[in-house]
Amino acid sequence: MNCTDFLSQLTDYFDGQISPELLEEVRGHLSGCKHCEIVLNTTRQTIEVYRGNEVYEISDELRERLHTAIMTKCYEKKGA
């Protein structure tokens, strides 16, 4: 397995959807390739940092305003 092959398995590897034979190869490549090990770690960190920080927080005030607007529109529709 070379670095390109490794990258092509990265998504399935994260999802745990990888056959035992391929997993063996992936691990084999990782043990000998520092670059891919780093790509793996930092890709995982990329996902974690986006999951862990709500980039677009919605304030309670905005949420209430939105909620009221949605329900008003739907009731109007119902009445029409």
Next chain:
Amino acid sequence: MPAIQSPGTEEIHPDVALVARAREGDGAAFEQLVRQYERQIFRVAQHITQNREDAEDITQDTFLKAYEKLEQFQGNSKFSTWLVRIAVNESLMRLRKRKTSKTVSMDEDVQTDEGSIPRDFAEWRPNPEQIFDQNELNDILRRTIQGLPPGFRTVFTLRDIENLSTEETAEALGLSVPAVKSRLLRARLQLRERLSRYFRERKEGQPA
């Protein structure tokens, strides 16, 4: 007709009953569905359009459309996936209208591998939360995801931020599972490459 749950069958998602009630005209049931998903729909719309006012409009339009089309909801997908699909379509339509980006379809921006080939091989410092304050960090994350083509941004948002499964993401976007996987890989690698500028370990004496 609501299905009767017999012991030993797969657990039925609580939304199924709410949707059934909403269809029969129960306003409170529909309102509960709105409460459950309005935040998520807003986040998705904001991530795709990168514009708050658009996201507000899209959130409203999404629920209005859902309300109007409730009869058409098949129930073979999750209600939330169905909602996200409406929101994605509304968001992409909005982007097309604004034409602020060259490519706004889910298909057009996948030709190039540029930026998806790893070049930065530095380890990251362990806790970005400790290097940057929350505002700086959010700013970095926003700017970085903004730089992705909309098709990649959308896949990453649904799969990694909103935690939909690969299959649900495919369904919400009208893409095949392999197409989702390939976009997801490139989205993750591009984000990784860009974030690396901020989070990589620095050698002694290098400016922060």
